[in-house]
Amino acid sequence: MRKLHYIDKSKSDWKETWLQVRKKSIGASDIAGIVGLSQWKSPLSIYLDKTDQMPADDEENIAAELGLELEGFMRKKFVKYMAKNEGISISVKEVPYILQHDNIDYFTATLDGIFKHPEKGKCILEIKTTSEFKRDAWKDDNVPDDYYAQVQWQMMITDWEWCYLVYLIGNRTLDIKLIERNEEVIKNLTDKGKDFWENFVEKNIPPAPIGLDADASALKILYPEAIPESGIELTGKEATEMLKIIEEIDDAKSDEKAAKNNKKTLEQILKAKIGENEYIKVGDKLITLKTVSVKEHLVKGSSYRKLHIGKGK
Numbered sequence: 001m002r003k004l005h006y007i008d009k010s011k012s013d014w015k016e017t018w019l020q021v022r023k024k025s026i027g028a029s030d031i032a033g034i035v036g037l038s039q040w041k042s043p044l045s046i047y048l049d050k051t052d053q054m055p056a057d058d059e060e061n062i063a064a065e066l067g068l069e070l071e072g073f074m075r076k077k078f079v080k081y082m083a084k085n086e087g088i089s090i091s092v093k094e095v096p097y098i099l100q101h102d103n104i105d106y107f108t109a110t111l112d113g114i115f116k117h118p119e120k121g122k123c124i125l126e127i128k129t130t131s132e133f134k135r136d137a138w139k140d141d142n143v144p145d146d147y148y149a150q151v152q153w154q155m156m157i158t159d160w161e162w163c164y165l166v167y168l169i170g171n172r173t174l175d176i177k178l179i180e181r182n183e184e185v186i187k188n189l190t191d192k193g194k195d196f197w198e199n200f201v202e203k204n205i206p207p208a209p210i211g212l213d214a215d216a217s218a219l220k221i222l223y224p225e226a227i228p229e230s231g232i233e234l235t236g237k238e239a240t241e242m243l244k245i246i247e248e249i250d251d252a253k254s255d256e257k258a259a260k261n262n263k264k265t266l267e268q269i270l271k272a273k274i275g276e277n278e279y280i281k282v283g284d285k286l287i288t289l290k291t292v293s294v295k296e297h298l299v300k301g302s303s304y305r306k307l308h309i310g311k312g313k
Contacts, residue, residue, distance in 0.1 A: 001158050001159065002102060003098075004098045004099065004100040005018075005098045007096050021108075023049060024106065025106040025108040026106055028108075028150045029150060030046050031149050031153045031192075033046050034193060034196045035189060037145040038146045039146075041212075042209065042215045042218070043200070043208075044209050044272075045214035046196075047196075047201060047206055047218075048218050050201045053222070067127075070129055070168065074166050074174070075092045078125060079091075085176075088118055090117070091116075092113040093114050094113055095110065095112075098110050099111065099157050104194070107153075109154045111158075117162070123163065124158060125163070126164070128168070131169075132170030135169050138167065143177050143179065147165065148185075149189060152181070152182055156186045156190060160181070161181045162178065163178075163179045165179055206272065209265065209269060210265060211261055219272060222275070223275050223276045226289055226290055230278050231279040231280055232274075232280050233281040234280060234281070234282045242280075245269055246270070246282065248262070248263075248266050267307055270287060270307065285310070285311065287309050287310075288307070288308045288310070
């Protein structure tokens with residue numbers, strides 16, 4: 001691994017610098033979204049971030065700020081835990097660098113801490129704070145999939161074998177999970193990370209949406225308004241695939257949760273295909289995505305795009 005950039009958290013602009021560097025690479029917090037294991041990030045939303053199309057978010061994120069504030073406290077608790085449970089005295093060091101893979105420049109990671117274990121050698125310390133609602137996800141030996149992917153990515157970057165994940169649930173339960181390097185998972189993450197970067201980011205091609213709220217927001221950013229009277233007509237294999245999606249949307253109009261989630265994903269794929277056009281024709285189907293303006297009255301004026309599937313003329 002290489003030290004890519006020094007992060008001095010005593011400076012007020014450290015986060016802005018860190019975010020700019022992160023946009024040029026796949027970090028550990030990105031990989032779960034890229035492989036579809038995150039409920040907050042999707043391949044499409046990460047693509048917008050990496051291609052500098054995501055608007056700046058000036059909203060306060062209290063949970064994230066609190067997590068940063070608690071890191072020092074949790075490091076101290078971890079040192080005490082290791083003395084009590086493993087009978088060893090350790091010193092946890094902060095890592096004020098973005099770390100870069102030795103051979104793949106666009107693979108990076110930032111670590112919450114590192115330490116030397118007398119038997120396991122160099123180890124990663126990852127710190128997480130989560131809400132009471134997520135308690136079941138940590139039961140027994142469980143580690144949430146997105147966090148597991150994140151620490152495997154960190155072990156891939158460092159080439160180390162072990163990560164201690166210390167987590168705080170609802171500000172009242174602190175515990176530790178020991179995670180071993182998993183070569184099969186790392187191979188999968190590496191392959192999908194390369195594919196995402198080389199075939200989407202570098203080629204400037206948006207990946208398909210997968211049905212998350214992050215995708216709905218991303219599509220609004222990519223295609224905020226329709227160009228009046230513009231459209232495309234699909235033929236051949238592309239038309240066949242799109243007609244199948246339209247049929248599945250029609251079949252998914254029941255009230256069942258799974259059907260609703262499936263319908264959302266399919267509609268997002270359809271919206272992505274229409275893009276900035278106002279309609280597409282597929283066989284005897286006319287699908288419109290027109291801009292609807294809401295005049296200012298009691299609330300601020302706005303606009304949105306409304307999807308409609310009907311018969312073509």
